[in-house]
Amino acid sequence: MATHSLTFRKEVLMKTFIVLSFVSFLTVFALYQYGYVSQPLSLITYSLRPIARTRATRTHTSGYLMPALIFLASGPQNNYMRFKHVLPLVALQNRTLVAYPIRNHKTQDNASEARNLSETFDIELLKKFVPVVTPYEFFRLCNGSAVVLDQGRGARGNLLKEIHRDTGLLFHAIKLNRANSKNASTFARRPSSLWKYPCIIYRPRSAPYHNVAQWKKTSKEAYHHLKKAPYLRSMGDEGERHICKGKEYLAFHWRNRSGEWCTTWGRKHLCNFTRLNLVSESPQLVKAFQNFMKLKNISCVYLAFPPFAKRMYDILxxxxxxxxxxxxxxxxxPSIAAYKNDNFVISLVEQEIVKRAVIFIGCSQSAWTKFAKFERADMNRSTIYLTAIKHMPKEVTAIN
Known part of the structure; x- marks a missing residue:
């Protein structure tokens, strides 16, 4: 009796396992073929309508463009630069922008977290330039399918898989015919061949598209509508009032580039060499910096630097x-203190502080500096580099 019962149980368990395995296989296959909408996304916190707010010159849109800002070897600032370049393209194609999230910096503890685009940019201001929708709305309006254009330097990883990780949405890629597949790589420069497709996912290039007709005029209008989120600008205003007692200040962004290579990639011989040069040249460095401040009649400095480049602070x-x-x-x-453990936000606040400086000395090879320079240019404020400071040691300018 016991043996019969045991056999019966084994048969039941085996049949249950087979049925569950078959159901799981069908579920995975269905998700792959038709896309999957996860539970309500926590990262989508704002409600946008696809065609509600358009530019004065537009009465409808020809489709949607989602810039998939996924570059596994880059930080947020590189993605901001790419996003900046995408905006004019969206307008030139008369499309609706899909607000794709931005990932944390790869060196942060929570690097895998995707941040809502509204945590960086003023979405309401953007909607005065182009219509904007969330990735979820894009998925729904396009029935989970889109043409996928995977471009850009350093574009690693399966794009649809990475998008699913950031948004919880699994898209189905529409296959182009052979003629249009050849033209896909020229989407940025000659996009007319793909205008007929209403739903496009695009991993953008790092460079702007200068030879697109009317690019300069459209980009100028686009950049005027690209501002940091209101909460960031508010913290920037408060910070400006508290540092330097409200007086004019010089902002300096220090990046020990070769030191970063050592810290991040383990090239210790470069790091040690750089540190020795920086220390040995510090007296001349300080003197050159002080003379420059005296020349500009400025006594206060705001120094922005990553955690592993504190040596410049120790010197100055x-x-x-x-x-x-x-x-x-x-x-x-207090408002900034609330984000003290959030490097993503603090970095953006520092850019707001830098943006307000009367003089900004940046790092020529830094995307962080480049985006701050872009914002300052919109305010008719210039950016210089250490090479512009008289008698600054070449060893110091070379590593920044």
């Missing part, structure tokens, strides 16, 4: 009494 601090950093902002501004 004994010689510049009014030297401020993000630590001072966190100590004195």
């Amino acid at each position: 601090r004994p010689h510049i009494p009014q030297l401020y950093t993000k630590e001072d902002l966190i100590k004195t501004v």
Whole structure:
């Protein structure tokens, strides 16, 4: 009796396992073929309508463009630059922009987290330039299918898989015919061949598309509508009032590029060499910096730097009494202190501080500096580099 019962149980378990396996296979196959909508996305916190707010010159849109800002070897700032270049393209094609999220920096503890685009940019202002929808709305309006154009330098990883990771949406890629597949790589420069497709996912290039007709005029209008989110601008205003006692200040973005290679990629010989040069040249560095401040009649400096490049702070601090950093902002501004453990937000707030400086000395090879420079240019403020400072040691300018 016991043996019969045991046999019966085994048969039931085996049949149950087979049925569940078959159901699981069908589920996975269905998800792959038709796309999958996850539970309501926590990262989509704002409600946008697809055609509600358009530019004065537009009465309808020809389709949707989702810039998939996924470059596994890059940080958020590189994606902001690509997003900036995509905006004129969206307008030139008379499309609706899909607000794709931005990932944290790869060096952060929560690097896998995708941040709502509204955490960086003013979505309401963007909607005055082009219509904007969320990825979820894009998925729904396009029935989970889109033409996928995977471009850009450093474009690694399965794009649809990465999009699913960021949004919870699994898209189905529409296959182009052979003629249009050949033209796909020229989408940025000669996009007319793909205008007929209403739903496009695009991993954008890093460079703008200068030879597109009317690019310059359209990009100027686009950039005027690309501003940081209101909460970031508000913290920037508060921070400006608290540092340097409200007086004019110089902002300096320091990046020890070869030091970063050592820290991030393990090239210790470069890191050690760089540190020795920086220390040995510090007296001339300080003197050149002080003379420049005296020439510009500025006594206060805001220094922005990543955590692993603190050496410049250690060098300048004994010689510049009014030297401020993000630590001072966190100590004195409650709204900024609330984000003290969120490097994603603090970095954006620092850009707001830099943007307001009367003089900005940036790092020529840094995307962080490049985006700050772009924002300052919109305010008719210039950006310079260490090479512009008289008698600054070449060893110092070379590693920044």
